[in-house]
Amino acid sequence: MSFRDTGVGAMGFELAVWRESEPIGRALARERYRRAEAPLLKERFPDEDVSGGLIRIGADRVDEVSNAVFAFARDEGLVCYDPQRDLVHNREPLGAYPGIQLHTGDGMVVTDPDLGLVHDALGTMSAQNPFVALVLYGRHFMQVSPDGAFELEFKESGVIRATRIDELNEVRACFLAYASGDRSFLEHFQWSS
Template sequence: MVWDEPVPISRDEARAAYLAAKKGRPVQGELPQVAKELPGLVTVFPGHVLVTMDPESMDEMSAQVFAIARAHGLVCYDPQRDLVHNVGPLGVYQGMQLHTGDGMIVHDPDLGLVHDVLATLSAQNPFAALVTFGHHFIQVSPAEPAEPAEPTAPAGYEVEYKEGHMVRTLMPRLDDVRQAFHEYATGERAFLTRHDWSS
């Protein structure tokens, strides 16, 4: 679902707006411009446009919806992944891409989306990466626990960074990973000195 928000909103706010809009009655008549550009089956609610798509083409069509929403300065909420795509704030690398293990690819992701995606790491979404093609990237996956005592809790996070050559480290907490990804996206490299890396 896409709509206009004056400032970036949280996942909880986006989910609430989505659920509230769906309780309304669809609007008949002339479609707003963004609705004409969106792929899939489009339903217009007051102030909101809902896009329904086939599960088989969801990843490809979602990427189109995110791009069209961004071009119109609109928020986009993905109810399948429970993620919100805000217009900003963005990282410093134009063209940076966010890739996830469950098939999502987002060009120029907002920093809030990157933060939220990292909390979704699981068997269904086994990695997340920020890639500035031709320059550098950072990626993460949950580390396998040494003892399969609690399969839902990872034994930390395996993080790889490449700029020239690849280095790796184990970060114990999700907050460490989020901080490293935020620093990477904003052009900082403090995460390289804060953790011990090996080739």
């Protein structure tokens, strides 16, 4: 499912990018994003509607361009704020696996997501965003979907394990441990193979 399939952003989509000296939270991003400045943004995305650090993306190009903007922000050391999802993409702190991707059921794909983004993205699960996954292609992944409780799957070395977790905070702890290279979460739940 792509972001445009959810009906959110049917008229388009907006992202903001700018420089911050340290990671920021969503509340501060909400305050600052309208004043965003990123001089290279227009140069990098000449076919899009760019004003300062704001880029407006047509509904037909949301998935493609938003993922490119996330990568641009990471490469340039910028913060990227997604006001539709109320998510901040900071430069750090990163997890243990370079190249890992964060995927959401509403079409967001971010390579090398910061741990704060992973934490916050898990809180966006809904009927319009039916899953969140961290994927290191060819090696391992963790995926969760809400179904009353949370259905959590973890795959490593060709083995898929699954468990049900009642609390979002426990899901977040599993994802953050996994992203940090810590497998202790496997000891805390009953897993089926």
